[in-house]
Amino acid sequence: MHRIILHIDMNSYFASVEQQANPFLRGKPIGITGKDQERSVVATASIEAKKLGVKTAMSTWEAKKICPSLILYAGDPEKYSDIMHRFNAIYQEFTPHVEPFSVDESFLDITEEAEDFFGATYMAQMIRTRLKEELGNHITASIGIAPNKLMAKLACETVKPSGLTVVQPEELIDLLNRCKLDDLCGIGPRILKRLHALDIKTFAELRACPLEDLQREFKSYGLWLHEAAYGRDSSQGVNANSSDAKSYGHSYTLPENTQDQTVLKRYLFGLADKVGWRMRRDGVVARRITAHVRFGDFTSHSEQRTVNTPTADGMDLFKISWNIVKPLLTSDVRLVGLSASMLTKNPSQPSLFKKERNMQSVLCALDSLQHRYGTGVWKRGATLPLNLKQRSSGFHFDHEV
């Protein structure tokens, strides 16, 4: 008995969300970027922009050169993630076996609900109708249906934008033969290069390569490649619980490279607060904090600390990451970031110490403000721009570190 897996992928997702929200952007080439458009890349190009040659991950500078009419638009990651929750809720109407894979993709196991591949096609069409009702005409999805996740995703790739395809078990080899090696999720530029070095350029050639040779070159990944060449996916099935995050992180590319500690502290503190807030919202604490620095020459460095007392407090996260970053400031920095991992559910026990208990209740009050009015309703004094900080008074939670 084969499983029936759906892979659903939103087309030009970030761009579509903005076009749905703003009629002025519809039918136009737009590119969604990071905060600072000058130093950013195109995270998502609209269909119109793709037609004019704009590609994902192209620098804005290059994209503008290729397509002068391109409208650049700074994206809002929180909004995109909120909408993702809405479409996953729609999928839940059809099956409890929903595994979000990225901000715009999910896997659904509909083996029990659909019974066969014919039923699956029908169900996929119903899902598309529901998405349209709920999200509007401008956010559209491609759907691939196959016996496992790997092949469902590959099938979906072949029908972008806005298609639907079914690949039955006996058609898997045929599908692979029509695709390039790096169409497969899991074969990136490095692996592709190493395959080429072995004279493997197609899935037929990959199948012809003895397993032992692949294992010698790729270690445990060799088995995965061998299986994938036959359309087999040894990974776990669709896991509805994998949506629990394993880490929370934020990073920021500075408007200009700098070694100025005051500036870097301010940004890092802001990032730490954002990470802390999301963790408290989700009721988790972290034992491991990783800080990242990218230098002007694009080399980067990351270091991590594992702490005995798990935390979700922005102040703790900031102190730990600043201790990592500070000694690294020997040349100009382009990006700073931190992430928190080794997460556990917060038992939320009040601290034994009065000072910490006070801080916990302050955080609690600020969190409920933030929950109600959105992120950005408060900021620490330490993260305000300097000119504003000098003028601000009263509502102000500054700590010298």
Add this chain to the structure above:
DNA sequence: TCTGGGGTCCTAGGACCC
């Protein structure tokens, strides 16, 4: 006036304990 920001998983070496 190149090159964002959010993630996941794996590996390999060293420390430390038994």
Add this chain to the structure above:
DNA sequence: TCTGGGGTCCTAGGACCC
């Protein structure tokens, strides 16, 4: 004094994804 192997935890970095 010299020796082995297994297990776990920690760390840095690399590969991949969108």
